Every structure is written in C-alpha cells, then in structure tokens.
Amino acid sequence: MKNVQFFAPETLDEALQLLNKYAPQIRVLAGGTDLVRDMNLEFNIPDNILWIGKLPLEYIIEDGDIIRVGAATRMQTVGNSPVLKEKARAVAQAAGKLASPPVRSLATLGGNLCTASPAADSGCALLGLDAEVVLTRLGGQRVVPLTQFYLGPNKTVIQPGELMTEICIRPTGSGEGSAYQKIGRRQAMTLAVLNATCRVKLDGLGLVDDVSIAVGAAAPTLLRITAAETMLRGKPLSEAAIIEAGEIASRDINPMDDVHGTVWYRRKVTKILVSRTLREAAGKNGGG
Amino acid sequence: MIKYPITFKLNGKQVTVEAPATINLLTLLRDYLNVTSAKFGCEQGNCGACTVILDGEAVNSCLVLALTVNGRAVTTLEGIGTIEKPHPLQAAFTEYYAAQCGFCTPGMIMASKSLLDHNPHPTREEVVDGIVGNICRCTGYNKIIEAVLDASEKLG
Numbered sequence: 001m002k003n004v005q006f007f008a009p010e011t012l013d014e015a016l017q018l019l020n021k022y023a024p025q026i027r028v029l030a031g032g033t034d035l036v037r038d039m040n041l042e043f044n045i046p047d048n049i050l051w052i053g054k055l056p057l058e059y060i061i062e063d064g065d066i067i068r069v070g071a072a073t074r075m076q077t078v079g080n081s082p083v084l085k086e087k088a089r090a091v092a093q094a095a096g097k098l099a100s101p102p103v104r105s106l107a108t109l110g111g112n113l114c115t116a117s118p119a120a121d122s123g124c125a126l127l128g129l130d131a132e133v134v135l136t137r138l139g140g141q142r143v144v145p146l147t148q149f150y151l152g153p154n155k156t157v158i159q160p161g162e163l164m165t166e167i168c169i170r171p172t173g174s175g176e177g178s179a180y181q182k183i184g185r186r187q188a189m190t191l192a193v194l195n196a197t198c199r200v201k202l203d204g205l206g207l208v209d210d211v212s213i214a215v216g217a218a219a220p221t222l223l224r225i226t227a228a229e230t231m232l233r234g235k236p237l238s239e240a241a242i243i244e245a246g247e248i249a250s251r252d253i254n255p256m257d258d259v260h261g262t263v264w265y266r267r268k269v270t271k272i273l274v275s276r277t278l279r280e281a282a283g284k285n286g287g288g
Numbered sequence: 289m290i291k292y293p294i295t296f297k298l299n300g301k302q303v304t305v306e307a308p309a310t311i312n313l314l315t316l317l318r319d320y321l322n323v324t325s326a327k328f329g330c331e332q333g334n335c336g337a338c339t340v341i342l343d344g345e346a347v348n349s350c351l352v353l354a355l356t357v358n359g360r361a362v363t364t365l366e367g368i369g370t371i372e373k374p375h376p377l378q379a380a381f382t383e384y385y386a387a388q389c390g391f392c393t394p395g396m397i398m399a400s401k402s403l404l405d406h407n408p409h410p411t412r413e414e415v416v417d418g419i420v421g422n423i424c425r426c427t428g429y430n431k432i433i434e435a436v437l438d439a440s441e442k443l444g
Contacts, residue, residue: 003290006309006355029353033333036312036351040331049309051356076345100421102399103333105345106352188420189334 005048012055015163016138022048023160029053030072030111033103057110057165060084067169071110071133076101078109078122087171090180090197090281094125097182100189110164113149116156119192119217119260125180126167127222128197128214134166135159143168150221175209176201179280181273185260192217193261196249196273198281200237208232213245213274218253218266225249225274237282246275296357298323299367307354314338316354317364325365325394329423336422339395340364346402348421365394368401377401377439384435388426396422400436409440 005022009015019026027046029035030053038044057072060081067088069078078084079095098104098112098121112122113133127146135142135158149156158164172178178199184190194217201210211232213225228248235241255266291306298321305320314331317323317340329337331350338349341363349362369375377397380386387393396419403410403418410418415436416429424432 001289001308001310004309005290006292006353008355008358029356032351032353032356033348036353037332039310039353040312040350045310049353051353053356099333100336101402101418102336102339102346102348102421103351105342106347188417 002045002047004045006051007049008051008054010054012136012163012165015050015052015055016136016161018048018050019163020138020161022050026050028114028163030108030114031074031106033099033107034111034115052163058108062087062171065170067171069109069167069169071113071164071166072108073110075104075107075109075112075122079104084169088125088129088169088178089172090125090128090178090199091122091131091169093180094121094182094195094197097121097180097188109167113146113167114156114158114164116150116152116154116221118153118219118221119195120222121180121182121192121195121216123222124192124195124214124216125178125197126169127216127224128180128199128212129172129178130170130199130212132168133164134168135162136165137162141165146222147224152220172199173201175203177281177283179277181277181280183269183273191260194218194266194269194273196270196277198274198277200278200281202237202282206236208235208237208241211278213249213278215249215253215270215274217260218255218270220254223253225252227252228274237278237284242275242278242284243271245278246271246273249274292355294355294358296359297361299363309353309355311354313340313342313349313352313354313357313362316357317349317362323364323366326398327391327394329391329395333421334423335392335395336399336419337392337395339398339422341398341402341405344402344405346399363398365397368397375401376442377404377436380435380439380442381432384431384438386427386431386435392422392424392426396424396432400432400439403436404440404443408443410436412437 026048057070327337329335
C-alpha cells in the first residue's frame, strides 16, 4: 500500500504553506463524502491529504450587502440556517435535498463546489444566486464568480496551491425570491437527474427587474440560461413568459444520455422544471 | 507504511490506535478495534449500514477518514445499550419486529438515535427523513418507523 501523508493544520497560514509545498501532489479533504469514497473504491488515492476540518471555516455571517459562508460549512448547517432560509432560500433548500442526514453532517458547501459535479445540488443553487467564491493562496487571494468557476465535469479554475475559503452570496431583497427544485429517481437520497434554480426580482409594477436561471445535470457544467434571462427582463412575469423561458432552457441545454436519464427526458423535464422553479421563486404557485 | 496515532473517545472510553492515512472510520472500528456493529455495505455513503454518531451527529463512518476522529467522540450501537439493559430504541425494534436479517439495524438505530437526540418528538414524516439514508431490503420500513415513533414516546 502507498505511503500517504496526512496533515491537519490548525491555522489557515499553516494550511496554505503545506498546500504550496506539496502542490499538485496534495488533495484537500473537507467533508470527505467525495474524496474518501474515491479512496475507498481505490479510484484515487492521493499522496498527501490536507484536512481542513480544524480551520475556522464553518460560519454564516451577514456582512452588509453580502452573506459570507465559510467554505467548510456543512450542509446541515447551511440547510438549517435562518439567514440563508430567509435571504438565500434556494441554497438552504438545495442543502436540505442533498443525500441523507448522515451525509449532510459531513459534506461541505465548498466541497460540493470544488467537486464540480454538473448535477451538484448546492452548486446549482449558488450559481442561480450569483455567488462568488474566494480562492486563497500564500500571500493573496482572488474572488471568482461562479459563472466563471467551472471548466468541465470535475474541473474548476482552482490552481495548485489555492484553497477555497469562502462563498459570498448576494442576498435576496424586497420583491425578490429564489427557489431550487430537483428531479431525481426518487424523492430523497438521490443524484439530480435535473435541477434548477431561479432568482426573480419584480418591480412595483410586477415587471421583471432582475432574473437568473441556472440548470444542472443538463450540460458538462452547471449552466446559466442567459437567453431566457434576457427575454424575461423588463416583462411582466406572465404564464406565457414563464413557459417561454422553460422552452428556451430546454433548447439551450447540452445534456447527455446516461444511467440517470436520457437526452430526450432531460429536455422535456427542463422545460417543466424551469417554469415550475420560476413560479416558485416569484411566489406564483399556480400553473402546472 | 506511515502510521499515525489516533486517540479518541469510543463509547465513552478513551482509546488509542495506530493506523495509516488511507483507512476510514468503519475499517478502524471493525478491523483495528473489533467493534463490529457498524456494517460494511457500499463504502460510498449510499446505504447507511455503517452509520455511527460522531460528536453528537449521525455520519456514514465509511466516509470519515479515520485520522480525522482524533480527539473526537464516537458512539456505536455497542455504546447505547446492552442485552440486559437495552436502549428504548433497541427495545422498540425488538418489540415491533423492526429487524429481519438485521444487517441495516445498527445503522438504522444510530440514525434514529441521532434524530431523537435532536428532535425528541418527530412526526412520522420527520422519522422518514431521518432514516432516508439507511437502506433496508427486508422490512419495507413501516415497522422501523413504528418502532422509532414508539421509542420517542417512551423516551418522553
């Protein structure tokens, strides 16, 4: 068996020194629900493991116009957070729909982003809420919008030596709501066959002031449906507009056939799920 | 092979054991400490047969790297009751025939215990959500849900 070194630093500086020293032959361990599974199955046994569980990276703080969430905040903390439930509802919903309670007491928000699954629950919600991530390295950091974070399945812009330390979410304000919906092979404990997140802001006249639509499990990365967003802006959120947005999404995704679902099914369901999520985010729960 | 010392509280007792960085908590319990209630099922976090309580919360022990439990507290089925003095959940599982082959039972009871620790009077739906990560291929779940609801009443 391979000699694997294990590090459990207690300060961020120590963690960054180690990352810098051993990169790229070092893997960051957060909740372990992906990395330890891959090690169990012998898919991927790293030479060096850096566990970040001792770093003070589990927090949810309202800081002026932004909600700052520590990258190692666990899904159950995210799902139960009153701040997120009120001001970033889709993220709390997504965290609550991820796998099962024992997995949610391990899995972290940052880990879910870094794994970069095209079907990620919280990744889809955060993309739909315009979140940004803070990547920290020795002597500096950069802030990357999630729209520019994913490069492909399990590929992100994170460079060797960088550690995701924080997720910044722009909270929803008055006249604004968000929603996350997921279709799986069963109600719970399931990977998304398709998921969607919408954030909708209506002005005093009921016109769409701002909107974002994110869809997951429908392309090599989580996807924003910008054409539908553009179409909706400045219009009343009528049932016809909601259905048209779903049709645009169904056209603009780039899904594949896999064991979870077919291209045909994913296109059909995208139309319905995007419309449904838009209605929920806008507080219009009528319609089908 | 590099081995690291791990010291943690297992069912209330301090233990120290040496293990390599690659093994998970389930293997540590079963193969290094001979504590075998947690079962080896999928090793992917899908089946829940290995559920234990870590620092007060149910976790899949197969997804926890053994070295990360250093300084923490782990409770397994062995730590909550005995044959002479079973935990109310253990008594209820017996009374309601909530175990058939028994393979899922230790994980099912630990997931249920964590649920009741945090929410002593769950609704039926909340019980279902609490054990959603634990697969049982025998009972059809109804008897397990009834047992958990009964234990919650008996625990007061």
